[in-house]
Structure formats: C-alpha cells, structure tokens
Amino acid sequence: MKSVALAVEHATPHGIATAVARLITSGDLAPGDRLPTVRVLASELGVSPATVSHAWQTLSATGLIVSRGRSGTIVRSVPRNWMPLRYRGLDGATDARLDLSRGTPDPELLPALGRIIARVSVRADTASYQLKPDIPELHDLLRESWPAPVESLTVTNGALDAIDRALGTITRFGDRVIVENPTFPPFIDLFEHYGLEAIGVDLDESGMRPDKFSSALGLSPALILMQPRAHNPTGISMTLERADRLASILARHPAARHTIVIEDDHSASITNAPELSLATWLPDRVLHIRSFSKSHGPDLRIGALGGPRELIDRIVSRRLLGPGWTSRMTQAILFELLTDPESVAQVDSARVTYAERQHRLAGALGGHGIEIHVGDGLNAWVPVDDERATSVQLAAAGIRVAPGTPFFVAPGSPHVRVTIGLTGQDISSIATNLAAAARA
Numbered sequence: 001m002k003s004v005a006l007a008v009e010h011a012t013p014h015g016i017a018t019a020v021a022r023l024i025t026s027g028d029l030a031p032g033d034r035l036p037t038v039r040v041l042a043s044e045l046g047v048s049p050a051t052v053s054h055a056w057q058t059l060s061a062t063g064l065i066v067s068r069g070r071s072g073t074i075v076r077s078v079p080r081n082w083m084p085l086r087y088r089g090l091d092g093a094t095d096a097r098l099d100l101s102r103g104t105p106d107p108e109l110l111p112a113l114g115r116i117i118a119r120v121s122v123r124a125d126t127a128s129y130q131l132k133p134d135i136p137e138l139h140d141l142l143r144e145s146w147p148a149p150v151e152s153l154t155v156t157n158g159a160l161d162a163i164d165r166a167l168g169t170i171t172r173f174g175d176r177v178i179v180e181n182p183t184f185p186p187f188i189d190l191f192e193h194y195g196l197e198a199i200g201v202d203l204d205e206s207g208m209r210p211d212k213f214s215s216a217l218g219l220s221p222a223l224i225l226m227q228p229r230a231h232n233p234t235g236i237s238m239t240l241e242r243a244d245r246l247a248s249i250l251a252r253h254p255a256a257r258h259t260i261v262i263e264d265d266h267s268a269s270i271t272n273a274p275e276l277s278l279a280t281w282l283p284d285r286v287l288h289i290r291s292f293s294k295s296h297g298p299d300l301r302i303g304a305l306g307g308p309r310e311l312i313d314r315i316v317s318r319r320l321l322g323p324g325w326t327s328r329m330t331q332a333i334l335f336e337l338l339t340d341p342e343s344v345a346q347v348d349s350a351r352v353t354y355a356e357r358q359h360r361l362a363g364a365l366g367g368h369g370i371e372i373h374v375g376d377g378l379n380a381w382v383p384v385d386d387e388r389a390t391s392v393q394l395a396a397a398g399i400r401v402a403p404g405t406p407f408f409v410a411p412g413s414p415h416v417r418v419t420i421g422l423t424g425q426d427i428s429s430i431a432t433n434l435a436a437a438a439r440a
Helices: 013-026 038-045 049-061 114-121 136-145 159-170 185-193 210-217 240-252 309-319 328-339 341-367 387-396 427-438
Strands: 065-067 073-075 152-156 176-181 197-204 223-226 260-265 286-291 303-307 379-383 415-419
Touching: 013 049, 038 049, 049 065, 049 185, 114 328, 136 152, 136 303, 136 328, 152 159, 152 309, 159 185, 159 223, 159 260, 159 286, 159 303, 159 309, 176 185, 176 210, 185 197, 197 210, 210 240, 303 309, 328 341, 341 379, 341 427, 379 427, 387 415, 387 427, 415 427
Parallel strands: 176 197, 176 223, 223 260, 260 286
Antiparallel strands: 065 073, 152 303, 286 303, 379 415
C-alpha cells in the first residue's frame, strides 16, 4: 500500500482528499485498507488534525471511505446496491400479501388533497427566485404551535432532509453522536456517510435511560439525535419527567458543554403523547424537527426545523446552494391542510385509529402470551426468538415485517418491527401469525 503522506502534493484539506481519492481510484488503496489516523497523518504532513479531519469528511461524503469508530477509517467497498446499507432493509418486497415492514401510514387515513390543491393553485406564486424561502402564513402558524419558544424556523423537505442538513452543518469527521438504541436505520447510514461514531443509549418505557445517557455524555459527543415521541421502531414516547431529567443531566455534564440536541418529531400530528422538547430547558442547544409526511402524505416531503437563530441561519445558507428552498406551492398545500377543518378532522381521526390498532395488536399478542409495549404512532416492536426464522415463517403466510437487527447501534435482543399503520381490520389473524412465528 502506497504511503498516503508521500502522495500528498498540497497539504490542504482539498489536496489531501484528492491525493487519497487518486490512490483509491488507481488501486494503490484497495477496499478494506485502513487509512492512517487523523493525528498520525497530520504529524507526517506538518498540519493540524483539523486539516486532515476536513479531508476525511470530504472523502466520506463522496462515499470513498467509511469510519468504523475505534477500528479506524477504511476504504469503502463498492456497494452492490445503490441504496444505503440499512435503508435496503426497509425496501419492501413486492410479493408479500401484506407488507408491514415499511413504517408507512395507511393511505386510507391520509387527508384528501383534491380540494386543497384546487384551492392552492388559484393563488400559488411559482415564478420567483427572490422571495423568502418560507411563506409567511405557514411560518407564523408553525411558530404559534411550536413546543417551546423558538428563535428561528425554516421549512425543509421532511425530517431526514433536516437531519442531513444539520449533521452537515454541525458535525465534523470523527465526531461522536449519541442516539437511541435501537434507532431508525437511515440515521446510522447518515452517521457513516459523515464519518461519525454512533453511541447507542438504551431505552426504557419513558425514553433514554438517564444512567446510560450520562455515561455516553462522558465521551464528549458533538450531537444527540433523539425521537421524543412515537419512537421508531419501539413506539415509545418520552415523558415530561424524563425530558426534565435528561435536560438537567446535559446542562450539568462537564464533557457536554457544547453538545447540540436534534429532536425528530416525525409523527407529530398522529401521536397521542403530549408534545415536548428539551428546548424548554435548553433553548440555545436544541434543534427541533416536526415532520408532516406520516400524517399528511409521504410524497409531500415537508417538515419544519426550529432552533437557535445562529444554527438555523447556517443551515438555510448552506441549503441555498442546493435545493434552495422547499416548494412554496407545497408549503401552501400544507398550510391549507393544517387550517382546513375537514382535513384537520381527518388527521385527528387517523390518530385515534392508529392508537386503537396499537392497543388491539398488543391485546391480541398478549392473548398468545407475547407482551409488548403499547406504543404510539405507526410501529410495534415485537420480541422474537429468532429474527430470520420469524421472517421466513411470516413470509410463508404472505406477511412481511422488518427484522430488528438493522435498527441497533449496539447489539440487542431479537425483535421485528411491525407497521401498525397497515394492519387494518386483520389484526387478530396477524397477531396469530406473529405469535407463532415469534417462537419459530
């Protein structure tokens, strides 16, 4: 393997990144080869570790290298599938009679768009590049209903877009990030894309466990990514008491003075737990995301991000060099959906229906001797003896669920995630099949 330091002609972040990229494309660095540590290469080149770290972040963003935490940084193998690794596990099969693997809402419970679109098209302004990114009426409505006082808000293309923009703005290659364990698999893909080391914190029925949370803060994380309500995959919603305790631990921890919190409230309008945010206690350190994809339509691709003005301004500025803004026509559609009485009633009805399905599935499984947490939102987290055997037996019955392993940052007990949103009237037979497969 050719020395990385000898290949570098210009010891700048761009020069280091291009030198390593040439070594990879030429074959001098092969998939799986370990790169020098940031400090070692910085010493060899006579530059600061930050210079090398920026180069590593560029290479990670282009998919050429990947951080394996304490195992080091390696040249990434060429993927055989264009989709991110853990995202693939959420890509539903086409041959399942009932696909309960995707975590998607019931199409029958989404608010109707026909009337709304006809109303919006009359007054939509699609001809300007110079208008502000957010339409004022939606901006004001969101601010009025935000869970805590907020300095600045901006509209994004859904929750993952907001998280991606925030990670790219706040973190640097090699930073540590605290996340719930288990968590949403694409979060882990994003961490690897940015060269971040994920630290998993176990959950109980109230949210992140305070003892595990405090221990993780001792590793000086740059960021905490949490789902305060309808946690995916477990359905857990954080209690007010737990939020208060976590905020207190974070505020006092000497190794986390500069740690930022991102809250992903991805199912805001269809959860039954009270809305809350650590911004109530730490307003200058929290970015809160509210998404409307699961409640109002996945293809709307719209959400909102609120937090300290300095952070929001940086994210908005960077976004102007990419998509620029979220379509103002889509923003107008969302505003109408959030203020139209009929649409509001449809979303309220969906929230009640999802809660009923959660309780019915938990009760039916309990009748078969399998106890699960009665969750909130679209998913149920079901313990099983063996994930593969469970998936195979359910597939034979025409049912597809998501295996639990891709959701874990650190090893956990076998589970499958079941999309409660799509169970409909078939809950009794689904529970019977699930219970039999769980013991397979």
